[in-house]
Amino acid sequence: MKFAMYFMGEYVAMNTASAVIITMIFGGYQIPWVSTEMLQENFSIFAISIMLIMPIIVSILIRWMQKNNTVRPSVATDDGRNFETKVLTIVMIGMTLLVEAILIYLAFLTDSALANSLAITLFQIAVFVVKLMMFNMFFILIRWTVPRFRYDQVQKLGWYYLLPLSLFNLAITAIIIVGVTS
Amino acid sequence: MSIKVTKRHGHSFRDKLYLPAIYDGVKVTFKHLFHNVTNINEVDTLRYPEEQPTDITSRWRGLHRLTHRADDSVACVACFMCATACPSNCIFIEATEREDGHDEKMPASFFIDTLECVFCGYCVEACPCDAIRMDTGIFSLTGNKREDFVMDKEQLLSHKGAYGEEISCARD
């Protein structure tokens, strides 16, 4: 467990860094170019598009699972994996139907602003989690690619390139903002 | 005499930026990631424990065993050659008088501490009686406490040879 704590600490740090980066630079829980007000005003369009997209994603996932959640035929000794796939397929279809039903109810049968806001909040949490996962993925990709940085190179990259670059960025931003506002 | 001049890499501006190279690397790993995630069954790793290794040969050094003679008595004569050759001193033998008609000496107790063992096979090489072998093909040993990994004489005698040579070749 000691080792697990140490090793998980690594991932906690990664998640924290991702969350901070997303919040500061990549728009937090928002979808690009779509603000919370826009979603609230056009709730039925939002609900319909979710209702359309979700079955597509779920069907892709189920297809992936049926193809890949198996044991190699040369190895197959029991039906454990197939049974698991079957159960998960049913669970995912059930969940999709549930979500569709809720969205239908919210979009067409009721007119509660509070319920709409709650649904949008849940959706935005999901957006944040997806972004977080993408950033974690990015971190891991870098680690796969460059298993060990040479420390002198990291230092060089930071001091010689990234720091001047950010200072330059600061200057440019300042000029543009001053130029645009004046 | 000519001197071979090797061109050094890493001095161009592009190389010094590192980022293009890292980008190329990320591209490769991403390609592999995508391919592996969409075709998990083509990954070249062993699905252990559902899939067991098939490439263990008779020369592979697995867990030790003590061999028997043709009449099922212990082949070991407790000469301590294995314990003497052992670089990690993990073989503990106590000798005693033998009563079964072969030779004079046999081990009263024979312990191998597999946690200390480095599986070098020197004991097998040293044995003059072909009494200790590492041809059981057992590559994984599990236990709940340290004592489980100290093999005693009965355990070692109960291990079977995996490659046909069941009885000691040196003894009648």
Next chain:
Amino acid sequence: MSEVINIIVDGENYEAQEGSLLIDLLIKNKIKVPYFCYHESLGPDGNCRMCMVEIEGQKRPQIACDTFVKEGMEVRSNTQNIKSLRTDILELELINHPVDCPVCDQAGECSLQDFYMDYGLHNSKVTIQDKVKHDKAVDLGSNVMLDQERCVLCARCTRFTDKITGTHELGIIGRGDNAKVSTMPGRKLSNAYAMNVVDLCPVGALTSKDFRFSQRVWFLQTAESVCHGCAKGCNIYIDHNKPKYKDDVMYRFRPRRNDAVNGFFMCDEGRLSYKELQENRQERALLNGEDISQEEAIQKAKETIKKFYGNICIILDANLYTQEIEAIIKFAKTIGTNVCSPQEIYQDEDFKDDMLKSANRAANSKTIEKLHVYTGKPRSDGLIINFNHPGEFSAQSQINFFTHKRNNAGLTLPTATWNESSGTLTNEDGIEQKCEQAIHKNNPVPTVIEYLQRLQS
């Protein structure tokens, strides 16, 4: 009587006493010469033929063990001819040898193995099945095991019983392939020095029943010491070993050559005395039979000594080292008392014989005598401080420094035995001898000197 003469061996000049044996000169000057049957205590026998050397002027190679040195003699011991001769003789010796080194206790200190590595390295022309079979593991009595197959018929053992002990138990019977060492039917080897044949035997034919299979000799460490069995003080090697995760254990005593004291031998009783030395040891401090800690015991001892000041008697064992006796006498002065060492208990006329055994069973009684320690009964009945003396005494209070467990009242402090410390002994002939520390325990108990230092601090 004898005059010094010059001889040449392998081109080098050596001096020797006229009338001495050539092999003695070779051994003394560490010139490599293999031999089985010759032994300095038994004299030449000339039956093994291993010690052949070339002598200028002689047609054939001669055995070095039965050749007397002569003025101007020219000897060659390492020519090709001699080497191949030794190989051939060794092959002859090994014809019926069962080559069961793995189960042989002699392996590691065996002349046959050594000479095979030096001169043999031949492949046997006789298969194991064709070898002549004899009895193995014959119990000769007196803790000696005989393996007739391994024997090279050097006759050292039979000569030992003939010449040294004069008991004539062993003999070689049969001829040719059937020749073997044996006792008379129905008779056993029985004399007080019988186990010396185990050391004499150059191969694994005679082995000790006591040491049998207990340890391979190459694991053993050796310390030089002196037997504490009697006042003779035979020189010994203590063979001991500290196996992994275990404690230091003695496996055997072997006699160590000292021409002034014991020659080559020691008695069986002394040889087996290592057992009782390491058994039944006192390991914890006791107060009237209850375990107490070492610190408490020392504190208690200090208090008791203060309480009985002026009414104390110190009794010491005559087996202690000279250094320990001197330290105890010095300590006695600081607490204003004298020491005594009752000697009567050590006298054992039944033990005495005319070879090595002495009637005085205390190893260092000569030092007691020299330092004028009072040897009568203790003259005080207040507090008795007993440094491992075997006698039993009664007093109001007792402080005992005991090495072995005994029934006793009062305070008992565990003390190191003689093999766990070093010091000197003076034997009955006044020869001072040093004993090395052999045993290094994982949890050592303090020695007498360490205790005295703690009591005075």
